[in-house]
Amino acid sequence: MKVRVLVIDDSATVRMLLKAGLESDGRIEVVGTARDPFEAREKIVELNPDVLTLDIEMPRMDGLKFLTKLMPQYPLPVIMVSSLTRNGQKITMQCLEAGALDFVTKPQSSTPDGLNAMLFLLRNKICDAAKVDVSSFSSKSMSGKSHVARPTQRRQWAPGSLIAVGASTGGTEALRVFLTRLPKDFPPVLVVQHMPAGYTAHFAQRLNDLCAIKVCEASDGMAVDSGNVYIAPGGRQMGLSYFEGKNRIRVLEGEKVSGHRPSVDHLFLSLVPFKRFKISALIMTGMGSDGALGMTKLAEAGAYTMAQDESSCVVFGMPKACILAGAVQVICPLYQMADELMEHLSEGDK
Numbered sequence: 001m002k003v004r005v006l007v008i009d010d011s012a013t014v015r016m017l018l019k020a021g022l023e024s025d026g027r028i029e030v031v032g033t034a035r036d037p038f039e040a041r042e043k044i045v046e047l048n049p050d051v052l053t054l055d056i057e058m059p060r061m062d063g064l065k066f067l068t069k070l071m072p073q074y075p076l077p078v079i080m081v082s083s084l085t086r087n088g089q090k091i092t093m094q095c096l097e098a099g100a101l102d103f104v105t106k107p108q109s110s111t112p113d114g115l116n117a118m119l120f121l122l123r124n125k126i127c128d129a130a131k132v133d134v135s136s137f138s139s140k141s142m143s144g145k146s147h148v149a150r151p152t153q154r155r156q157w158a159p160g161s162l163i164a165v166g167a168s169t170g171g172t173e174a175l176r177v178f179l180t181r182l183p184k185d186f187p188p189v190l191v192v193q194h195m196p197a198g199y200t201a202h203f204a205q206r207l208n209d210l211c212a213i214k215v216c217e218a219s220d221g222m223a224v225d226s227g228n229v230y231i232a233p234g235g236r237q238m239g240l241s242y243f244e245g246k247n248r249i250r251v252l253e254g255e256k257v258s259g260h261r262p263s264v265d266h267l268f269l270s271l272v273p274f275k276r277f278k279i280s281a282l283i284m285t286g287m288g289s290d291g292a293l294g295m296t297k298l299a300e301a302g303a304y305t306m307a308q309d310e311s312s313c314v315v316f317g318m319p320k321a322c323i324l325a326g327a328v329q330v331i332c333p334l335y336q337m338a339d340e341l342m343e344h345l346s347e348g349d350k
Helices: 012-025 037-047 061-075 086-098 110-128 171-179 198-208 264-271 292-300 315-325 334-345
Strands: 003-008 029-034 053-056 078-082 102-105 159-165 189-193 214-217 228-231 237-243 245-252 277-281 302-309 330-332
Touching: 003 012, 003 110, 012 029, 012 053, 012 110, 029 037, 029 110, 037 053, 037 061, 053 061, 053 110, 053 228, 053 264, 061 078, 078 110, 086 102, 086 171, 086 189, 102 110, 102 292, 110 245, 159 171, 159 214, 159 264, 171 198, 171 334, 189 237, 189 264, 198 214, 198 228, 237 264, 237 277, 264 277, 264 292, 277 315, 292 302, 292 315, 302 315, 302 334, 330 334
Parallel strands: 003 029, 003 053, 053 078, 078 102, 159 189, 159 277, 189 228, 214 228, 277 302, 302 330
Antiparallel strands: 237 245
16 A cells, blocks of 8 residues: 655645655655645645645745644644755754654755655655554643753762663654753763754754753764753764763764664664763664664663653654663653653662
8 A cells, every 4th residue: 555645835846846756666656736735734635645745934824834733633644844944944843843753854956866865765754654643643642741841859860870862753852851851960961863964953952942951962072961961963973982081972974873873873882881881771762773782782781771662652663673672671651751760860769
């Protein structure tokens, strides 16, 4: 059975290119196109597509406004087609908060290579999105909760604590839920969220505005300090290294690891040699198996490991892979992950 797609874009040329590019994949059928959300609304009812591709910048109603109206009433898997502009990055992050599963970036030039790379990515994301059940979007555990960090009683954290977190599809919201529950004096947190270059700085700033703990996009050579969350830059690998007399973040171009850059496995594996740290490794919602190898090695080295449970995941792929590998000690819903971790790291509770 082919994945039935509705393409929404105000440009006739883009609609034509997307239709041809998507239908070159035998798994996909473009059942219709729409030039704006008003036309799309009628075609969704008429055609009942499996997945939508949605442009962000359109006349009459932009993609974000349409998404906020669509998802509570008629939830469908949505892949955003974003422009790599500052405004496009900001709205893309807001679309992920509003329920879009993922996004691709329009090529900055009209060269065949750029277009083909984008279409290849989009085809795979569409086929993955078709497997996601978003029918309960309006009642999802992460949907109706406060965006404000709750007050947390001050605790003494186990010395040498270091937390590493990996996430992919659905991870931008899962990370918001998790990080807003951490206090400002929490041990350092290293985060890999699968994301292309150009978006992670805005993502980190958005989280920093919401969290008690400081959040930033990591850069090469940063020291790792308590009270800070370091987000791996999109399109680059992030790990931990020791140089210039301190434990520092190493950010480099690098090859893809487990199919990704940034890669959860790259981060997790970089932590294995650091025996003096009390390492906790968490895996959250996401497609695929990135993180399973690294979490297995960390578990063998004595790290504390945790996975988000299936009921609270947008996609259970990455947590499931870690669980099946026998690398996970604790499985719990998203809203309990921060509490479970704080309980584990709290010296007063030992």
